[in-house]
Amino acid sequence: MSTDTPDAPSDDAPSRAELAARVDELEDALAEATSEDDTKKMSIIATKGTLDMAYPPLILASTAAAFGYEVTVFHTFWGLDILHEERSKNLKLSSVGNPNMPVPNAIAALPGMDRMTTKMMEKKIADNDTATIEELLETSLDMGVEFQACQMTIDLMDYDEADFYDGVTTGVGAATALQDMADADIQLLV
């Protein structure tokens, strides 16, 4: 028959003071674990390079930075054009494949139509005082947003690292993006 009774104090049981010290220790560890990284993070993957699709990642990135978020935008495939100093100023709007366009696809596919719809959109952007892609990009860079250009697609598109805006990070790949997404509070694919 066992002589152990749960309530009976024994010599090797921790004292009250030892337990209190242990509780303090655990509370400190918990506080450290929960407060270690309280900066919110957002990770965006930007894959599109048309004029209309360049806006959402930049608007969300600059706004999140205004909220104090640490923001990373990983640009891949056509999304690279947003970071390309020259190409970002000439992003086009496609008139084909968008049923909201005022012209049927058969006409929208005619030569020069993309140029026309792009001009119309650029005029609307100017008339509405909507920030340009360049302004949004420069503002976001100033606010500390990290823009990353996917190395594999830089090579694929035959771009040069010098083609991108100052401050753009190159030499990164999917694993970097995945790590950012894993750490982030908000993850978006645009």
Place this chain on the structure above:
Amino acid sequence: MNAEFDIAETLDVKGASCPMPVVKTKGAIDDLAVGEVLEVLATDPGSMSDIDGWAAGTEGVELVEQEEGDDVYTHYVRKTE
């Protein structure tokens, strides 16, 4: 001038549209001292909801008041830390 608080700085973002009113407000708040109030003048109707949401979700700022005028939306934001 409001009787309840002094305005330290005024930011004029009239004409600018989303996301610039919020982004520029953040920049102007950074330049203030703790306790000071920034007045923001905007014409973007979305700024009423956006600056409210930004202030609620951002550490160290507090929305003191918003006024909806005929054409101009005025926001008062205090830097709290």
